[in-house]
Amino acid sequence: MAKAKPRPAAAILLLLIFLAAAAAAGAGSDAETTGGGGGMVGVHGTRFVVGGGERDGRPIYFSGFNAYWLMLVASDPARRGKVVAAFRQAADHGLNLARTWAFSDGGDTPLQAAPGVYDEAMFQVATVTTVTCKPKRDGLDFVVAEARRHGIYLLLCLTNNFHDFGGKRQYVQWARDAGHRLATDDDFFNSTVVKDYYKNHVKTVLTRVNTLTGVAYKDDSTILGWELMNEPRCDAEPTGAMVQAWVEEMAPYVKSIDGGHLVTAGLEGFYGAGAHESKDLNPWGIYYGTNFVETHRARGVDFATIHLYPDVWLWGSAADTQLAFLRNWTRSHARDTELYLGKPLLVTEYGQFLWEGIAGANRTQRDYFLRLVLDSIYASAARGGPLVGGAFWQLLDGGMDTLRDGYEIILPEDQLAATIIGNHSRQLAQLSLITSEDVEKQAALRRRRRSAHRKIHVVQG
Numbered sequence: 477m478a479k480a481k482p483r484p485a486a487a488i489l490l491l492l493i494f495l496a497a498a499a500a501a502g503a504g505s506d507a508e509t510t511g512g513g514g515g516m517v518g519v520h521g522t523r524f525v526v527g528g529g530e531r532d533g534r535p536i537y538f539s540g541f542n543a544y545w546l547m548l549v550a551s552d553p554a555r556r557g558k559v560v561a562a563f564r565q566a567a568d569h570g571l572n573l574a575r576t577w578a579f580s581d582g583g584d585t586p587l588q589a590a591p592g593v594y595d596e597a598m599f600q601v602a603t604v605t606t607v608t609c610k611p612k613r614d615g616l617d618f619v620v621a622e623a624r625r626h627g628i629y630l631l632l633c634l635t636n637n638f639h640d641f642g643g644k645r646q647y648v649q650w651a652r653d654a655g656h657r658l659a660t661d662d663d664f665f666n667s668t669v670v671k672d673y674y675k676n677h678v679k680t681v682l683t684r685v686n687t688l689t690g691v692a693y694k695d696d697s698t699i700l701g702w703e704l705m706n707e708p709r710c711d712a713e714p715t716g717a718m719v720q721a722w723v724e725e726m727a728p729y730v731k732s733i734d735g736g737h738l739v740t741a742g743l744e745g746f747y748g749a750g751a752h753e754s755k756d757l758n759p760w761g762i763y764y765g766t767n768f769v770e771t772h773r774a775r776g777v778d779f780a781t782i783h784l785y786p787d788v789w790l791w792g793s794a795a796d797t798q799l800a801f802l803r804n805w806t807r808s809h810a811r812d813t814e815l816y817l818g819k820p821l822l823v824t825e826y827g828q829f830l831w832e833g834i835a836g837a838n839r840t841q842r843d844y845f846l847r848l849v850l851d852s853i854y855a856s857a858a859r860g861g862p863l864v865g866g867a868f869w870q871l872l873d874g875g876m877d878t879l880r881d882g883y884e885i886i887l888p889e890d891q892l893a894a895t896i897i898g899n900h901s902r903q904l905a906q907l908s909l910i911t912s913e914d915v916e917k918q919a920a921l922r923r924r925r926r927s928a929h930r931k932i933h934v935v936q937g
Contacts, residue, residue: 516697516736517629519778522813522862524820537857537904538629538700538865539897540573541566542825543872544641545879547577548585550618551598559619561873563626565887569894570901573700574623575824575867578616578632578681581642582650587616588642591650591673594680599687620698621688629700631824631867632693633742634678636706644705647673662712662765665722675729678702682734694734701738701778702730703824708742710765716748719766720774727776738778741771742824745782745809752816757808759789759801768809769816779819780862782809784826784849795841802845806852806863813862823849823866827883843892850900857907865904868897 514526518533525533543562550559566574580587580598587598598615623630636643644664651658651669664670682694682702693699704726710718723741730739747753748767755763772780784805786798806823813821828845831838849866856863872884887894 514627514697517700517738519738519820521818522820522860522864524779524864534908535864535910536572536908538573538822538867539571539901539904540575540629540631540822540824540865540867541571541871541885542575542867542869544575544577544633544870545876546574546619547587547598547616548580550622551585551615556618558873558876559622562871563622563628565873566628566871567626569887569898570905571628571897572901572905573629573631573865573867574871575631575633575703576619577636577641577706578702579635579641579643579677581635581646583642583646586642588677588680592676592680599684617684617686617688620686620693620696624689624696624698628698630698631700631703631740632681633703633706634681635674635704637708638706660712662710662718665708665710665712665718671722671725674726678726678730679733682730694736699737701740702734703740703742703781704730705742707744707783708766709744709746712765714748714763714765716750716753716763716765716767716771720750720771723771723777724774727774731776739776740779740781740822740824741774741777743768743771743781744825745784745805752812754808754812757804769812772813772817772819777819780809780813780817780821781824782806782821784823785828787828799848802848803852806849806856810856810861810863817862819862820864821862822864823853825869826866827869829882830884831882839890839892843896846893846896850896854900854903854907857904 514536517524517526517536519525520531520533523535524538526536527533546559546562549555563574578587582589585598586595588594596615599617620630635647639645645661647664647670648658648661648667650673651663651667654669656667656669658667658670664674683692685692686696689696704723708719708722710716712718727739727741743766744764745768746758746764746766747755748763748765748770749755750767750770752769753767755761758764768780768782771777782805784802786801786805790798790801810821813819826849828842830842846868853863853866855861857865868885869883870881870885872879872886874886874889876884885893885897887897
C-alpha cells in the first residue's frame, strides 16, 4: 500500500524533530539528559517546562519508572548500593523520573511510627555507627541526594490508599486508638482528626532539610512534585464526592507550604459521576470512588495522572479486549485532559504481569505492551497533545528477589525491554529540544483543524 503524504504541519514537526535529533547528537549525552539538574519544573498549558518561567521554559517529557522501595532499601546500609545501582541504570537508559514513596505509616519499618512521631533512620544521614565512627547515610535524604546526583526527578507520594506501608487504614487505626469512633477506612477522607494527622505528615516531609544536601525538600528542584495519595479509591462514596472534597482541601494545603512544586492527586483515571465523566469506559463499567475530570480540576492540582493495567483490571478477558481497552483508555483520557483540563497528563503506572514458567511468549506480550504504551505517549507528545510521559512499574536491580512482584524490569537482565525503554527515552529527549513556541503552534493548528472539521460536520448534517 502506498504511503500517505504527511500533512504540512506534520512534515514541519518531523523536520523540527530531525533538527533537534541532530543537535542532540552533536551535543553528546548531556543534551539528552533532562533530569533533576535542570531546575524546578513548571506547567504551561499541557506541557511541563523547565529552565525558565512558565512561558519561556523549554518543554520536558518524562520517561520514568516506579521504585516504591527506594527509601526502605536506602535505610539499610547493607542494601543501599541497590539504590545507587537503580539510579545509575535508569540514567544510563535516559530515564529522568522516579516515582517513589515518601511515607511508611506504622508497621515494622516506619517512617512515621505514630502520628507526628518519626524514625530518623528512615529519613536522615547523620547517625554514627559504633564500629567505624563514620556517618551512616540513611533513608529518604539519601534517595533525594542520589536522584539529584544522577539527574533524575522525583515524584514523591505522601500516603497509600491500600494497607501496604500503612496508608489510610493505619491513619484510621491511629484515630481509633485515640478514642475516635470511625466506621471504615474511608473515614480517612472526612475525619477531621485523621486529616490533621495527614496534614502534619505533609508539613513534616515538605519542610524537612536534607541532611546530605542542606536543601529543604520544598526548595529542592530534584523533586518534580507531590502526589497526595497512591491510587485513592472510596467504597463509602463510589461516585467520587468524598475523594473530591478531600483533594480540594489537601492540594491547596500542600501549596500553602510549598508553592514551588507541582501537585497531583494520584488518580488511576477511573471516571465518576461528575460532569464530563465517562463511567462506561471504566473496567467493567463500575464506579471506584473518583472523578477523573472534576478532581483534576481542583484548585492546586497541576497535572493529571492515569494508571494502566488491562491484564489485571480486565482479568479473564481476551487479549483483543485488553488491547482495545489500552488504546481507548489512553485516547479517552488524553482527549478529556485536552478538552476539559488543559493540563499535562502522565501515565504514572503501567505494567503487564509476567507469569512464571511461560517466560518466552509471556515476555513477548509484555514487550508488545511496553511498545504500545510508549508509542502512545510519544505520538501525543510529538503532536502537541497532553500525554507527555509515563513511568513503568517497577524497576529493580539484580538480586532483589524478595521485591519481585511479576511486573519488575531489571534492565541489565532484560535487554529487549531495556532497548525499548532506552529508545523511547531518547525520542522524548529529542522532543524536549523543540521550543514551547513550536509545540504551541502545532497544538493551535490541530485545534483549528478540529474546529473546522466540526463545522463541516454540522453543515453536512
